[in-house]
Amino acid sequence: MRVVLTSEDKAMLDGKYGKATKKAMEIIVTLGEIYGAERLIPVSSVQIAGVSYHNLGEAGLEYLLEMAEDGQTRVLTTLNPAGMDMDEWKKHGISEEFAVNQQRVVDAFAQMGVVTTCTCTPYLIGNLPHYGEHIAWAESSAVCFANSVIGALTNREGGPSALASALTGKTAEYGLHLQKNREAEVHYEIRAPLHSTDGFGLLGQIIGERTGKAIPLISGIQTATTEQLKSFCASVATYGGVPLFHMEGITPNRTTEPERKEVVTEDNLIAARKALDDEDAEIDFISIGCPHASIKEIAKVAELLKGKKVAEGKTVWITTARPTKDLAIKMGYYDVIEESGAFLVSDACCAVAPLKGRFKGLMTDSAKACFYARGKNKFRTEIRTLDECIEKAIA
Amino acid sequence: MTEMKGRKIFGGKAAGQALVTKQDISFYGGCDPETGEIVEKGHELEGQSVSGKILVFPTGKGSTVGSYVLYALKKAGKAPLGIINTSTDPVVAVGCIISEIPAIDQIEIENISSGQKLKIDADNGVVSIV
Numbered sequence: 001m002r003v004v005l006t007s008e009d010k011a012m013l014d015g016k017y018g019k020a021t022k023k024a025m026e027i028i029v030t031l032g033e034i035y036g037a038e039r040l041i042p043v044s045s046v047q048i049a050g051v052s053y054h055n056l057g058e059a060g061l062e063y064l065l066e067m068a069e070d071g072q073t074r075v076l077t078t079l080n081p082a083g084m085d086m087d088e089w090k091k092h093g094i095s096e097e098f099a100v101n102q103q104r105v106v107d108a109f110a111q112m113g114v115v116t117t118c119t120c121t122p123y124l125i126g127n128l129p130h131y132g133e134h135i136a137w138a139e140s141s142a143v144c145f146a147n148s149v150i151g152a153l154t155n156r157e158g159g160p161s162a163l164a165s166a167l168t169g170k171t172a173e174y175g176l177h178l179q180k181n182r183e184a185e186v187h188y189e190i191r192a193p194l195h196s197t198d199g200f201g202l203l204g205q206i207i208g209e210r211t212g213k214a215i216p217l218i219s220g221i222q223t224a225t226t227e228q229l230k231s232f233c234a235s236v237a238t239y240g241g242v243p244l245f246h247m248e249g250i251t252p253n254r255t256t257e258p259e260r261k262e263v264v265t266e267d268n269l270i271a272a273r274k275a276l277d278d279e280d281a282e283i284d285f286i287s288i289g290c291p292h293a294s295i296k297e298i299a300k301v302a303e304l305l306k307g308k309k310v311a312e313g314k315t316v317w318i319t320t321a322r323p324t325k326d327l328a329i330k331m332g333y334y335d336v337i338e339e340s341g342a343f344l345v346s347d348a349c350c351a352v353a354p355l356k357g358r359f360k361g362l363m364t365d366s367a368k369a370c371f372y373a374r375g376k377n378k379f380r381t382e383i384r385t386l387d388e389c390i391e392k393a394i395a
Numbered sequence: 396m397t398e399m400k401g402r403k404i405f406g407g408k409a410a411g412q413a414l415v416t417k418q419d420i421s422f423y424g425g426c427d428p429e430t431g432e433i434v435e436k437g438h439e440l441e442g443q444s445v446s447g448k449i450l451v452f453p454t455g456k457g458s459t460v461g462s463y464v465l466y467a468l469k470k471a472g473k474a475p476l477g478i479i480n481t482s483t484d485p486v487v488a489v490g491c492i493i494s495e496i497p498a499i500d501q502i503e504i505e506n507i508s509s510g511q512k513l514k515i516d517a518d519n520g521v522v523s524i525v
Contacts, residue, residue: 034404
């Protein structure tokens with residue numbers, strides 16, 4: 001065994017902290033050995049993926065129930081989206097059977113002390129690490145945001161390995177926990193105007209597809225909002241395997257200049273948009289909030305929907321985290337959105353909800369949402385700005 | 396009897412028939428969690444079941460939910476008896492740990508053919524062709 005363990009690590013591995021902690025420590029140590037870690041390090045925050053019953057299935061749930069028998073989190077741990085709004089699922093057309101099973105999943109996490117946030121944007125609602133902090137996050141878009149925009153350090157964890165870090169408070173020190181593995185490998189110079197979340201999503205798609213797992217340094221972007229960056233993160237992590245990028249003048253990490261340099265042009269953006277637009281798309285589903293919408297985005301949607309009605313035959317989901325929905329209720333945005341016939345859906349998103357067969361075509365401002373709509377749900381897609389999506393909804 | 400030495404991923408002993416592929420396996424979406432049948436279109440093992448075999452493949456690919464598929468197979472009594480890889484990826488490694496399937500990597504899998512009788516002693520990282 002190469003990984004050097006502390007006496008507490010060993011005690012966990014020997015089962016002195018119970019069965020679940022032992023299994024969790026086995027996972028951490030084995031991953032450490034596979035990747036050549038020399039030691040385990042403490043983490044201060046965990047984000048767990050694999051929450052929707054739709055993805056997890058009965059087997060995943062059984063595993064969680066087994067771990068929940070005696071497992072307890074040791075650090076702040078939050079959850080990825082579930083397959084439904086945990087309160088208002090019925091009016092969104094979710095079946096009773098699915099709802100019961102989804103509740104069992106969330107209850108199992110709660111039993112372990114996980115804060116059952118059910119959002120892919122933990123950093124917007126209270127799980128916000130600081131620069132230089134070691135964390136163990138799953139959810140590829142949040143991993144990318146934490147590493148790149150915040151400057152925390154995490155590998156791209158899976159559901160079970162993130163849970164293992166939650167129960168032990170540890171991760172193995174390899175990959176992106178080491179500074180030497182965080183340098184940029186390819187420089188992308190952006191020579192195209194970018195003004196909206198969909199544009200940043202398309203840029204993420206282009207760079208993701210070109211770069212694969214190589215860490216990009218991106219230059220030529222003057223300004224970017226938090227909403228645009230979360231869209232970019234989701235997309236670059238979906239279309240490539242990118243867990244970290246550097247954006248000159250915008251993100252806080254320092255890097256050396258890579259040798260390889262490429263240019264992204266306006267023509268590339270137009271081509272990327274074309275690739276996500278199905279000509280024969282018949283749009284009956286409009287969704288904003290992949291990753292989960294911020295309060296600013298919800299305010300904008302409410303402004304656009306005020307006094308309007310969603311057209312017949314169209315369904316609109318604005319997906320967000322529960323605390324953001326509560327805030328939207330307090331601010332009156334929720335009533336405006338729901339009175340138009342659109343839904344403000346918390347806890348869930350259009351990528352993990354059981355939606356297959358319900359719609360034909362999705363319009364969204366998210367390149368990531370297009371990817372899952374096509375792959376998992378067999379929907380046709382069109383990517384537009386947030387304003388254009390809402391215009392389509394009420395047309 | 397030929398012996399090969401590799402690295403323990405998860406301990407335990409197993410003996411059985413080898414099922415070998417040169418292609419990577421994605422358990423999520425690529426393997427039926429109830430029957431153990433490989434269902435990935437165009438895969439070398441499409442239509443064959445991993446159940447009750449010593450499954451030999453280069454490495455895993457695909458979603459991290461794949462770990463739970465191995466767990467489902469174990470619960471259904473349809474899991475492979477053991478796993479041998481060129482290089483085990485995290486999804487399969489975690490799947491073997493949570494399902495307690497003996498697993499070894501760093502083995503030259505080109506030396507193993509489907510149908511051969513294998514013994515694995517994962518604690519010591521040893522694979523024997525009987």
